[in-house]
Amino acid sequence: MRDLRIVFMGTPDFAVAILKHLVENHYTIAGVITAPDKPAGRGRKLNESAVKKYASSQNISILQPTNLKNEDFLKELASLNANLQIVVAFRMLPKVVWQMPEFGTFNLHASLLPAYRGAAPIHWSIINGETKTGVTTFFIDDKIDTGEIILQEEIAIHHNETVGTLHDKLMHLGAALVSKTVDYIGKGDITTTKQPDLEEKSAPKLNPENTKINWSDSLENIYNKIRGLNPFPAAWTIIQNNEEEISAKIYAIQKEVADHNNAVGKIIATKKELKVAVYKGYIIIDEIKLSGKKKMDSKSLLNGYSFSSEAKML
Numbered sequence: 001m002r003d004l005r006i007v008f009m010g011t012p013d014f015a016v017a018i019l020k021h022l023v024e025n026h027y028t029i030a031g032v033i034t035a036p037d038k039p040a041g042r043g044r045k046l047n048e049s050a051v052k053k054y055a056s057s058q059n060i061s062i063l064q065p066t067n068l069k070n071e072d073f074l075k076e077l078a079s080l081n082a083n084l085q086i087v088v089a090f091r092m093l094p095k096v097v098w099q100m101p102e103f104g105t106f107n108l109h110a111s112l113l114p115a116y117r118g119a120a121p122i123h124w125s126i127i128n129g130e131t132k133t134g135v136t137t138f139f140i141d142d143k144i145d146t147g148e149i150i151l152q153e154e155i156a157i158h159h160n161e162t163v164g165t166l167h168d169k170l171m172h173l174g175a176a177l178v179s180k181t182v183d184y185i186g187k188g189d190i191t192t193t194k195q196p197d198l199e200e201k202s203a204p205k206l207n208p209e210n211t212k213i214n215w216s217d218s219l220e221n222i223y224n225k226i227r228g229l230n231p232f233p234a235a236w237t238i239i240q241n242n243e244e245e246i247s248a249k250i251y252a253i254q255k256e257v258a259d260h261n262n263a264v265g266k267i268i269a270t271k272k273e274l275k276v277a278v279y280k281g282y283i284i285i286d287e288i289k290l291s292g293k294k295k296m297d298s299k300s301l302l303n304g305y306s307f308s309s310e311a312k313m314l
Contacts, residue, residue: 002103002186007082009033011049014171015088018108019051021175022086023058027182031061031080033090069094084185086178087140098140103185105140108178110170111203112136112152114195117145118203122170123163126228128201129220132156133166135174137181139192148192150184153177162230162252206233213237213250215265215313219281223255226283234289238314239267241307245314251287251295258282265314269307274298276313 005028008019023029032055040047048056055062061080065073074096085105087093098105111121113136118124125133134154141147153173157166184190204210206229213222213235229235234249262268262277269275275282289295290305 002083002188004028004084004103004182004186005030005080005082006182007031007033007077007080007085007101008051008088009085009090009093010051010088011035012089013050014110014167014174015090016050016054017171018086018088018175018178019054021179022182023060025179027179029058029060030082031063031077033063033065033077035091036064036066068097084182086182088174088178092144093140095142106137106150106181106185107140107145107147108174109136109138109145110167110174112154113138113145113149114198115200116203117199119205121203122167123206123228124201124203126157126161126163126166127225128228129224130157133170135170135177137177138195146195148194150181150190150192151177160227162227164231208236211235213313215276215278217278219255219257219278219283222278222283223253226250226253239290239311240314241267241311247291249289249295250285251289253286254284256282256284263312265312267307267311267313269302269311271302272299274302274307 006022007030008022010019011034019032032051034049034051037046037048039045052062052064063073063076067073077097077100083102085098085101087105087107093105109121111125112134116124132154134152136152137150138147139150155169155173211229211233213225215222226235230251234251236247236249239246239248256275258281260277264278266277267274268277273284275284285298287295287297288301
């Protein structure tokens with residue numbers, strides 16, 4: 001069995017779960033690379049990444065480079081004497097970094113590669129109505145998410161899954177797969193699988209354009225999009241109510257298949273229910289956040305906000 005010294009690279013909570021699993025299972029973590037502190041909030045106080053906070057609590061050496069090609073950083077990285085690097089939710093590495101350790105650098109990706117390469121694989125698997133996804137470990141090469149696959153683990157996506165619930169399932173599944181991958185590399189003589197060049201379904205970065213709800217889409221597609229963005233960053237829409245136009249984020253929903261004569265986007269509001277007419281049904285809104293207000297359940301909103309009979313979602 002090889003004696004492995006690991007450098008771990010990551011930033012958000014998803015990465016923390018994997019690092020914590022490695023630490024608690026007594027793998028040797030030589031150091032952690034994470035994003036620089038960023039000013040946040042009204043006071044612009046410097047905010048540390050989730051990975052930095054955890055690494056600090058474990059007295060692990062931390063590097064926070066702004067430039068991954070900087071000579072001083074590369075010297076510091078080399079001085080950690082790692083022979084394996086693990087990347088989870090970090091950023092694209094230059095060749096000089098990923099080629100550094102003797103046993104390579106592998107990445108954990110939250111999809112069944114080659115499907116859903118890119119920045120938001122968990123979101124897009126739900127948005128596109130997939131019934132399964134998973135996690136993949138692969139050796140990094142000079143492109144994004146294209147390296148040779150080491151191991152994969154599959155999981156079902158339930159019909160009412162949200163990105164929040166699936167994120168947490170994949171986080172725990174990923175932690176187990178990373179330790180399994182480290183053990184596999186530790187034994188030596190591993191077999192990898194080359195990814196096909198063919199680009200399957202992609203997972204591009206989320207932005208205001210691709211997170212806006214198109215109420216003219218099918219009932220199923222709208223349902224998938226909203227749950228695939230709940231709770232973060234949340235699907236959004238414009239509400240036209242009398243002369244007012246206000247943006248809103250929509251969270252928990254249900255779908256109702258029904259024939260009706262209402263125009264697409266029409267808001268039907270009672271004292272207890274808020275729903276939107278779409279083709280061949282309705283989207284029932286359980287949680288919503290109007291711009292400038294807190295997220296609330298629809299009943300609470302309807303207690304203090306009234307919709308006109310002509311109100312609609314744009």
